[in-house]
Amino acid sequence: MNAIATNKEMAQARRRYLKAAVADGGRTRQSTALLLLDSIAAIGFAGGLAGAVVALPSGVAAMLPYAALAALSGGVRGLFAMLSARMGAEGAHQAKLRLRHRIVDAALHRAVGGTGTSGTLMSAVVDEVDAIDGHVARFLPARQAAALAPLIVLAATAFASPVAAGILAATLLPFILALALAGGAAADESRRQFIALARLSGLFADRLRALPIVLAFRAEEREAQALGTAADELARRTIRVLRMAFLSSGALEFFAALSVALVAVYAGFNLLGLLPFPVPERLSLGQAFFVLALAPEFYGPMRRLAAAYHDRQAAETAAERLSAIEAARAPAAPPTPALSERLPGIRFEHVTIRYPGEDRAALSDVSLDVAPGKIVALIGPSGSGKSSLLHLLLGLAPLSGGRVRIGDMDLGELGSIAPFAAWAGQAPLIIAGTIRDNLLLARPDASPQEIAEAVRAAGLGPLLLKRRCGIDSPIDARGGGLSGGERRRIALARALLKPAPFLLLDEPTAHLDAASEADLIATITHACAGRTTLIATHSARLAAIADIVVRLGEAE
Numbered sequence: 225m226n227a228i229a230t231n232k233e234m235a236q237a238r239r240r241y242l243k244a245a246v247a248d249g250g251r252t253r254q255s256t257a258l259l260l261l262d263s264i265a266a267i268g269f270a271g272g273l274a275g276a277v278v279a280l281p282s283g284v285a286a287m288l289p290y291a292a293l294a295a296l297s298g299g300v301r302g303l304f305a306m307l308s309a310r311m312g313a314e315g316a317h318q319a320k321l322r323l324r325h326r327i328v329d330a331a332l333h334r335a336v337g338g339t340g341t342s343g344t345l346m347s348a349v350v351d352e353v354d355a356i357d358g359h360v361a362r363f364l365p366a367r368q369a370a371a372l373a374p375l376i377v378l379a380a381t382a383f384a385s386p387v388a389a390g391i392l393a394a395t396l397l398p399f400i401l402a403l404a405l406a407g408g409a410a411a412d413e414s415r416r417q418f419i420a421l422a423r424l425s426g427l428f429a430d431r432l433r434a435l436p437i438v439l440a441f442r443a444e445e446r447e448a449q450a451l452g453t454a455a456d457e458l459a460r461r462t463i464r465v466l467r468m469a470f471l472s473s474g475a476l477e478f479f480a481a482l483s484v485a486l487v488a489v490y491a492g493f494n495l496l497g498l499l500p501f502p503v504p505e506r507l508s509l510g511q512a513f514f515v516l517a518l519a520p521e522f523y524g525p526m527r528r529l530a531a532a533y534h535d536r537q538a539a540e541t542a543a544e545r546l547s548a549i550e551a552a553r554a555p556a557a558p559p560t561p562a563l564s565e566r567l568p569g570i571r572f573e574h575v576t577i578r579y580p581g582e583d584r585a586a587l588s589d590v591s592l593d594v595a596p597g598k599i600v601a602l603i604g605p606s607g608s609g610k611s612s613l614l615h616l617l618l619g620l621a622p623l624s625g626g627r628v629r630i631g632d633m634d635l636g637e638l639g640s641i642a643p644f645a646a647w648a649g650q651a652p653l654i655i656a657g658t659i660r661d662n663l664l665l666a667r668p669d670a671s672p673q674e675i676a677e678a679v680r681a682a683g684l685g686p687l688l689l690k691r692r693c694g695i696d697s698p699i700d701a702r703g704g705g706l707s708g709g710e711r712r713r714i715a716l717a718r719a720l721l722k723p724a725p726f727l728l729l730d731e732p733t734a735h736l737d738a739a740s741e742a743d744l745i746a747t748i749t750h751a752c753a754g755r756t757t758l759i760a761t762h763s764a765r766l767a768a769i770a771d772i773v774v775r776l777g778e779a780e
């Protein structure tokens with residue numbers, strides 16, 4: 225009972241999320257209005273057809289106005305259908321644009337330690353946002369039209385033959401029952417298929433990014449097998465969904481055809497006066513033709529709704545995953561207040577860092593004072609928490625105990641010192657573009673002279689000399705063609721370019737030979753002047769430039 229309640233609540237939560245996510249203003253309503261106009265044009269078509277048949281014995285001239293009405297209504301129907309599809313598509317495009325923007329924003333501001341690989345996030349932004357397309361473009365207008373259009377058709381039919389209208393209304397109940405049953409049964413299969421699709425595309429995107437590592441570890445076969453299993457799973461789910469779709473559309477077509485057949489039999493027998501029971505009406509040829517031509521239109525809007533039902537299932541499944549990504553968004557940081565001092569220091573008071581889901585603290589009860597303008601080197605064995613301490617300042621690691629003062633402000637008030645810090649991490653971010661684009665990340669308005677100075681100071685000169693286009697040489701997002709040391713130099717050049725009171729460096733001289741290290745140490749010493757600096761390092765030579773050396777790990 226509880227599980228059922230939970231499932232129901234989850235379904236409601238999914239629908240609420242979807243409703244809020246796709247609220248698109250006027251487009252859906254316009255698309256619905258066009259579908260309703262299509263039903264009115266269908267009445268015109270049926271009237272024209274019936275009139276033409278009745279006028280046939282009186283000659284072509286008498287028939288002509290009715291034939292023209294039927295042709296015009298037919299043409300207008302095509303136009304309405306096209307415009308409705310276009311409006312729906314436009315509404316879906318707008319809704320996807322807004323949602324994609326929100327999901328990218330949430331993915332970029334994930335709470336510290338949030339789950340989800342970049343592959344699954346990418347698949348969410350592309351595939352899962354796309355899954356709401358059919359919901360907005362087809363399902364929503366079809367659902368709104370399905371509530372009104374049959375009533376319009378029913379009223380027009382009742383005008384010509386109340387009994388035929390009664391037959392249509394009576395067959396509605398099993399039709400709706402079949403629709404609900406078929407849709408409900410297909411829902412779970414469709415959800416499972418969509419989850420399998422999301423899993424496969426996330427897996428594929430992740431493995432593609434890690435292709436060099438997969439090849440280096442000769443794991444091609446194992447990874448190909450994992451992808452194969454995910455693809456098989458998707459194929460199995462897809463077959464099940466197709467099976468359900470065939471079954472459900474078969475049931476729907478059966479009821480729709482049955483109702484039209486009943487109206488046809490009634491109209492025919494009534495015309496011939498052969499009905500075995502009394503009815504309160506005697507149909508004319510025109511009335512009989514009119515109700516017959518209109519009967520399929522009664523179910524048309526509901527058929528359209530049934531065809532779009534799977535779009536809704538796909539959208540609801542996607543909504544579940546998209547809402548989870550949005551829920552994992554870190555609470556919006558208040559606007560960063562300005563620092564009250566020009567060159568503040570940093571004080572760590574009994575700081576503990578424990579990552580979410582970890583039993584052990586990465587760093588426990590660390591107290592440390594970095595006076596304004598001083599250099600502190602953090603040394604210690606691998607895993608002792610040097611990077612974590614720097615990440616804490618940047619809002620990338622959680623403060624689980626103690627407090628951090630930035631000048632006379634609390635780190636909590638600032639959220640992160642990122643806006644005031646020049647930072648070069650262990651795995652520098654490289655974007656696809658030129659080397660210049662990568663440097664300008666730190667300061668988009670840097671002048672060519674300032675860039676040249678940072679390039680020289682970071683020792684990037686030899687790298688640029690090797691490249692035909694120098695600083696405008698293209699590099700890919702993985703830093704293809706750059707050595708680890710060169711990537712670090714790019715990160716360091718960025719840190720040098722940014723005029724910030726704090727300088728945070730995480731192993732800036734790793735991977736360098738002794739001569740290059742000595743060069744870079746001179747550059748770093750120069751860059752530290754006038755900034756409060758924290759350097760995590762394993763290098764004794766680099767640590768020697770610090771005013772204070774703090775050993776983390778075993779010394780505590």
Ligand SMILES: Nc1ncnc2c1ncn2[C@@H]1O[C@H](COP(=O)(O)OP(=O)(O)OP(=O)(O)O)[C@@H](O)[C@H]1O
Nearest residue numbers: 579582586604605606607608609610611612613760
């Ligand atoms: N995002 C994270 N989630 C969970 N644990 C983490 C995370 N980042 C780091 N850790 C753990 O925190 C501890 C400290 O890691 P950290 O990277 O700060 O050490 P480090 O001293 O900088 O190491 P190295 O010298 O090798 O760079 C390690 O045990 C590490 O496994």
